[in-house]
């Protein structure tokens with residue numbers, strides 16, 4: 193008789209053989225598509241070799257030539273689109289968000305994973321509310337809080353990701369939820385909201401889910417821990433909702449100044465509140481997660497610190513447009529900060545914050561070329577990094593000037609495109625321009641002496657979004673007056 197414990201290695205062996213068999217036999221329809229070297233890929237992800245290495249492994253299957261690669265992921269075969277021509281397949285209605293993804297456990301029915309009517313309803317509600325709350329002045333006020341904080345840390349190397357997380361969370365909290373996240377009060381303590389959210393995202397991106405998707409359903413310690421932190425995050429988000437509900441009952445804000453959450457609460461109405469509060473939680477979670485994209489600003493500051501000539505030119509523009517260091521840009525000023533906008537766009541090209549779009553399933557078969565037709569239900573993603581690095585379209589250097597003459601190039605897709613494109617795109621670009629300009633008016637940015645040795649921005653091995661690896665930047669109070 194086999195005991196329970198001696199059966200475990202047998203079960204592991206059978207599962208292992210099953211997965212090796214599946215990994216070695218891709219569906220016949222995908223046979224012609226080049227394959228990403230599976231062991232090298234798993235090694236780069238599991239041993240945290242960094243995003244440059246992950247993408248280098250993908251490049252081994254010559255993504256530029258074919259425009260598609262196939263990869264064994266999430267216990268099955270998927271296709272990654274790597275050129276702009278095929279990207280429209282991904283942007284079409286034929287590509288739908290799948291069910292049963294580990295990430296859904298946290299995001300629930302939020303906009304990023306909803307399909308059909310649900311999605312249309314959520315977008316209709318969020319987009320106008322979002323555009324209404326676009327306010328460079330509010331972003332400027334939060335940036336002033338950041339400047340006050342940085343004055344206390346003059347000439348000290350600071351972790352740029354942590355810093356940018358604080359300013360983006362603070363801005364989003366005030367603009368979208370009228371909630372003070374207390375993210376810029378001090379650098380000593382990490383605000384509890386951020387800490388809890390970070391823990392959820394860390395656990396949810398566990399590489400084991402990527403290789404063996406079904407493990408997210410097992411009664412494992414990691415899954416139990418994930419449930420507990422999600423519960424804690426929910427407690428905090430329900431508190432934000434409750435607080436806003438109480439405040440709205442007291443205040444009389446004009447239509448134009450209603451934030452996103454106020455609009456959502458109004459849409460639900462008091463009678464249906466209890467019934468819909470879970471949906472509201474899901475929507476806010478999606479917006480909170482997408483809305484404080486910390487990486488993009490980190491990359492802007494890294495590039496400014498790395499290229500002093502570009503930094504100088506950007507500062508000159510900021511002084512020319514804004515006049516003095518205490519000025520908060522208004523909407524007209526933002527339009528005139530053209531070189532800073534080009535820096536923001538070039539940073540997003542070289543380092544697309546969302547590097548790989550969440551997988552979708554195609555509803556109907558898709559013909560890519562004469563020989564390749566992928567069957568319905570094939571899992572598909574778009575690798576923005578590869579599209580942005582295509583050597584036929586872009587030179588491999590940081591060159592903001594390329595965005596000065598021609599505006600949105602169609603090969604530039606950091607915010608995706610089509611029916612699921614980013615609703616926060618305008619807000620995000622404006623936010624980055626305002627924060628960058630105000631910081632440049634007050635500080636000189638530099639990399640610590642050992643930082644200069646990096647040829648490329650050091651990145652962690654995260655899968656969907658980029659994450660910098662221990663990048664410190666020094667903010668030194670500007671001493672000289674800039675001649676305009």
Ligand code: HEM
Nearest residue numbers: 303304482483485488545546606607608612614615616620
């Ligand atoms: C540099 C900053 C940002 C980048 C690079 C970015 C990028 C993206 C991308 C690539 C998508 C498509 C995801 C998909 O296909 O599933 C997306 C969707 C979305 N983004 Fe952003 N985003 C940024 C900032 C923001 C901000 C500031 C907000 C809101 C405050 C926001 C809200 C959203 C929402 C709600 C969606 C889901 C749209 C839908 O599924 O219909 N994003 N974003």
